Amino acid sequence: MIRALIARIRQGHRTMPYPAAPLQMPERFRGYPVVSSLERAAEEKDEASPCPYGAYTAEGGGCLDMGKCLFCAECSAGTVEFTTDYQLAVTRRDHLMVGPGADRRHASPLPPDLLRMFGRSLKFREVSAGGCNACEADTNVLSTIGWDLGRFGIQFVASPRHADGLWVTGPVTENMHQALLTTYEAIPAPKIVVACGACAINGGPYLDSPRVLNGVDSLIPVDLYIPGCPPNPATILDGLLRILDKLK
Amino acid sequence: MNNSLHPLYNGLAIPFAGIPQADAGQFLQTILDAIDRGRRIVSYFGIPGQDAVTLVCVLADKSEGRLGVTRTAAGGGHFPSLANLCPQAQLFEREIAEQCGLIFDDHPWFKPVRFHRPFTPGRDAWNRPAGEPIPVGVMDYFQVEGPEVHEVAVGPVHAGIIEPGHFRFQCHGEEVFHLEISHGYQHRGIEADLFGGPHPRTLHHMETLAGDTTIGHGQAYCMAVEALAGLKVTPRGEVLRGIALELERLANHTGDLGAIAGDVGYLPTSSFCGRIRGDFLNMTAVLCGSRFGRGLLTPGGTVFDLTQGQRDDLLRRLAEARRDLTGAIDLLWNTPSVMGRLEGTGTVSLEMALELGMVGPAARASGIKRDVRHGYPFGIFRMTHLPVATAFHGDVCARTMIRWQEAQKSMDFIDEQLRQLPSGDHRVTTSPLAAGQLVVAMTEGWRGEICHVAITDDLGRFARYKVVDPSFHNWPGLAMALRGQQISDFPLCNKSFNLSYCGFDL
Numbered sequence: 225m226i227r228a229l230i231a232r233i234r235q236g237h238r239t240m241p242y243p244a245a246p247l248q249m250p251e252r253f254r255g256y257p258v259v260s261s262l263e264r265a266a267e268e269k270d271e272a273s274p275c276p277y278g279a280y281t282a283e284g285g286g287c288l289d290m291g292k293c294l295f296c297a298e299c300s301a302g303t304v305e306f307t308t309d310y311q312l313a314v315t316r317r318d319h320l321m322v323g324p325g326a327d328r329r330h331a332s333p334l335p336p337d338l339l340r341m342f343g344r345s346l347k348f349r350e351v352s353a354g355g356c357n358a359c360e361a362d363t364n365v366l367s368t369i370g371w372d373l374g375r376f377g378i379q380f381v382a383s384p385r386h387a388d389g390l391w392v393t394g395p396v397t398e399n400m401h402q403a404l405l406t407t408y409e410a411i412p413a414p415k416i417v418v419a420c421g422a423c424a425i426n427g428g429p430y431l432d433s434p435r436v437l438n439g440v441d442s443l444i445p446v447d448l449y450i451p452g453c454p455p456n457p458a459t460i461l462d463g464l465l466r467i468l469d470k471l472k
Numbered sequence: 473m474n475n476s477l478h479p480l481y482n483g484l485a486i487p488f489a490g491i492p493q494a495d496a497g498q499f500l501q502t503i504l505d506a507i508d509r510g511r512r513i514v515s516y517f518g519i520p521g522q523d524a525v526t527l528v529c530v531l532a533d534k535s536e537g538r539l540g541v542t543r544t545a546a547g548g549g550h551f552p553s554l555a556n557l558c559p560q561a562q563l564f565e566r567e568i569a570e571q572c573g574l575i576f577d578d579h580p581w582f583k584p585v586r587f588h589r590p591f592t593p594g595r596d597a598w599n600r601p602a603g604e605p606i607p608v609g610v611m612d613y614f615q616v617e618g619p620e621v622h623e624v625a626v627g628p629v630h631a632g633i634i635e636p637g638h639f640r641f642q643c644h645g646e647e648v649f650h651l652e653i654s655h656g657y658q659h660r661g662i663e664a665d666l667f668g669g670p671h672p673r674t675l676h677h678m679e680t681l682a683g684d685t686t687i688g689h690g691q692a693y694c695m696a697v698e699a700l701a702g703l704k705v706t707p708r709g710e711v712l713r714g715i716a717l718e719l720e721r722l723a724n725h726t727g728d729l730g731a732i733a734g735d736v737g738y739l740p741t742s743s744f745c746g747r748i749r750g751d752f753l754n755m756t757a758v759l760c761g762s763r764f765g766r767g768l769l770t771p772g773g774t775v776f777d778l779t780q781g782q783r784d785d786l787l788r789r790l791a792e793a794r795r796d797l798t799g800a801i802d803l804l805w806n807t808p809s810v811m812g813r814l815e816g817t818g819t820v821s822l823e824m825a826l827e828l829g830m831v832g833p834a835a836r837a838s839g840i841k842r843d844v845r846h847g848y849p850f851g852i853f854r855m856t857h858l859p860v861a862t863a864f865h866g867d868v869c870a871r872t873m874i875r876w877q878e879a880q881k882s883m884d885f886i887d888e889q890l891r892q893l894p895s896g897d898h899r900v901t902t903s904p905l906a907a908g909q910l911v912v913a914m915t916e917g918w919r920g921e922i923c924h925v926a927i928t929d930d931l932g933r934f935a936r937y938k939v940v941d942p943s944f945h946n947w948p949g950l951a952m953a954l955r956g957q958q959i960s961d962f963p964l965c966n967k968s969f970n971l972s973y974c975g976f977d978l
Contacts, residue, residue, distance in 0.1 A: 227806055228740045231799050235744050250754065252761030252776065276672035294676060297760060297767025297775045350633040354658050356683030356974050357635055358764045361727075364633045365753075368746035382631035391633075399587055399608040399657045400636060403628050429676035435588065435661035453676075453766060454683065 239372045243471055247310070247458050254295040254306035255459070256322070262286035263324050265302035275301040277431050287323035291425040294453040313450045313463025317441060320425070320449060331448055331462075333469035338414060342388050343468055345377045348418070349387035349411060353404045354436055355394030358454035359421035363391065365457050378464055384410035389447075395423040395436040396443065408444055416447040418463075421454050428453055476502045477531065477540035482848035485699040485911040488927055491528075491543050499527065499544035500552060506531045506540065507558050512829045514539065514914070515923045516564035517938040518572035520592045523547055525572045528936075530912055530925060537848045539912055546574055549595075553579035560829030563944060569597040571663070583611040586656035586977055591664055609638045609654050616642035616649045624959060628657045635973035643959055651954040651962075653947055658977035666937035670697065670905075679766055682941055682975030687713070687720045687756075688917025689939070689975075690769040692924040695850060695913035696937075697771035700905040700928060705851070707894035709773030714852035715889055716756060716765050716774075718882040721918040722793075723752035725833075725875040725882075728970050729801060732872050735964045736813040744800035751793040758782055758789075773899030787890050794883050801876050814869035818953040818965035821866055830949045832920015832942045833874045834969055838866035844916035851915075858885055871968040905932040917942060919972060941975030 240247070249255070266286035274280075279292035280301035288304060290312060299305075311330060314320055319329035333339055352360050366373040367380065381387050384407050396404060408417070419440050422428035427438035440446060450463045465471040476494035480486050494502060503513070511531045519526040524547035531540045553576035555562040565576045566585045573595025576582060582597075587608040590596050600606055608628075615623065621644050628636035636657035642650040662677050678693040679686045691713055698705060705713075730745025753763035760768035760776050768774055778786075804810050820830070825838035835842050843860045845853040861877035863870035905928055913924045920942030929935040950969045954962060 228803055231740060231744070231803055234799050235796060238747055250757040250761055251782075252759075253757065254761050254767075273672070276676075294766075296676075298770070300672065351629055352633070352635045352658070354660055354974070355635065356680040357972065358680070358683030358686070360633050360635065361684055362763065365746070365750055368750065369743050370747040370750055380633055394658070395660065397657065397659055398605075399659055400628065403636065403657070407629055429673060429680050430660045433661050433665060435659060435664075453680075454764065456763065
């Protein structure tokens with residue numbers, strides 16, 4: 225016992241001060257795109273090597289779909305550059321489209337009736353439907369002491385019957401289609417759905433593969449889209465705090 | 473070596489036509505003889521053809537870091553099964569049947585592995601009609617009968633944030649007589665997509681074969697392409713890859729150590745490790761911006777270099793993480809209630825591990841000295857040799873201890889490599905792939921041996937690309953570890969293996 229107490233003192237208090245203090249993202253983190261680089265890419269459009277996922281199109285002076293984008297280190301569509309801005313989550317699919325003149329969008333709070341119900345206690349049942357275990361891992365990490373998701377009243381629970389929402393990762397494989405729908409149906413209404421990661425939003429690296437269904441919103445309505453492959457925990461938490469109106 | 477076993481080495485391409493084509497009897501005898509002499513199956517797969525399925529088997533020869541490959545043509549839709557004589561062939565044969573429609577006669581467990589359509593439409597080993605859906609997880613499970621015997625079914629959706637799989641326990645009271653595991657829920661059709669590659673999406677598929685093993689699988693793919701394109705990666709590129717591979721091992725081993733502590737209800741180590749795992753992931757993010765190493769590797773080297781400032785930052789972070797991790801893990805060995813739960817739980821004997829062809833920390837915990845970094849060295853591990861840690865009890869405790877010992881050695885390795893980073897370029901430009909070649913690329917991921925086999929056609933495109941995740945060898949090991957255990961020990965045993973669902977399902 226005494227050893228455990230000494231170890232606890234040595235480890236110290238490690239829950240990060242966020243959201244009271246800002247987060248420090250890694251120098252090479254790829255977040256919100258540099259809009260001027262989208263326009264530049266449109267001008268220097270290289271037909272030979274388009275984005276293999278169609279995330280970038282030159283139309284309208286350059287448009288990036290953050291729902292399809294994998295935030296590659298070397299963008300094959302040209303000179304698309306990324307900032308370290310991790311606040312990418314949105315509540316509408318079309319808000320993931322970034323281009324010249326498009327507004328900077330963030331997730332908006334839930335409607336007042338849902339906010340009243342879930343604002344102080346929101347429980348999710350997670351379903352991995354073809355995920356590669358990266359989105360799953362960085363969702364899990366939010367429950368560790370560093371992020372301490374519980375302090376915001378958010379928790380992942382074992383049974384859909386105990387949940388207020390469904391948390392989906394993965395492109396929805398044919399073989400998980402039924403299990404995903406059954407889990408959704410088992411959650412009592414009203415309920416919300418979160419698509420976490422490029423796969424759950426639009427199929428990610430498996431877009432249009434014959435064995436996957438290109439994400440979850442073709443099956444059930446989605447209330448929060450969290451882009452990234454996988455999303456950084458900071459991106460996930462930003463989305464959650466915004467729908468609960470806890471980020472001022 | 474037997475005549476029909478053609479020698480080759482990890483990461484070196486050979487002409488595919490140079491591998492003598494054995495007849496069926498010779499092919500099977502070669503495999504059996506090799507197993508008898510202590511070799512094992514690294515990869516065994518089919519290439520669907522017009523009239524026959526070409527079967528290719530890669531065997532590991534532990535002496536001199538040598539591999540052996542043999543091939544045959546299986547016509548007529550049937551082929552003899554080895555599974556009764558050689559259990560490690562069991563899953564490989566079912567996989568070939570499912571992909572290529574070849575029926576293995578006298579296979580004791582002839583049922584689907586991933587529940588998908590065959591590569592060639594119409595060639596279905598179970599004659600499932602083409603128009604009807606294939607219900608996943610519906611198969612003839614092994615069942616125990618008798619008074620007081622009951623069956624427990626778990627999954628595909630589990631209690632935690634984990635991937636889907638289906639488990640059937642045959643229990644007598646609390647005791648598990650038998651466990652059968654059914655997969656396929658995460659099947660994304662990656663191998664089918666790889667025909668005719670490499671495609672613009674291929675590297676992304678490799679990085680997400682098992683997302684927690686991005687570097688392990690990514691490096692195996694890069695090695696295969698480099699061998700086919702005749703590229704020589706620079707020393708700096710190899711060192712950066714080696715550092716990333718060991719960071720991946722550290723993050724996952726740390727997470728597992730914490731999760732094992734959590735599963736026995738010991739919260740201090742569980743809480744500490746959950747956070748420290750993030751420290752290692754963030755170190756990978758220093759290298760490339762992604763906590764999982766996405767975008768770091770590319771055929772020819774690494775996309776990113778490491779600046780002096782980043783190197784110093786990594787060294788500082790590593791020292792802090794080492795101090796914190798050591799403190800967290802030391803608690804385990806000094807807490808009798810933890811040791812009482814770990815010791816003697818979920819034992820896999822050395823004989824069983826050998827018979828199943830297990831790999832990675834799970835094999836080493838049962839006393840098998842088997843590590844690709846040591847046995848078939850690749851990249852920087854040709855120059856720097858990491859000691860291989862083994863244990864002999866084969867229980868949860870041994871698998872826990874192995875992880876901690878490996879974590880320590882990985883930290884030593886990263887520290888040493890960061891201090892002596894070679895100068896020069898980190899990347900060379902790529903060139904087209906050679907035609908008509910076969911290459912076996914193996915790396916030691918944190919779960920164990922990763923094996924990619926690429927075969928190119930006349931135009932230098934993939935005629936077949938085969939991936940074997942370490943989980944493919946080890947899932948049967950978990951099933952055996954549960955025999956005679958309390959069913960309540962399943963989460964702990966499962967965590968001590970921590971195998972991949974998506975890496976298995978592909």
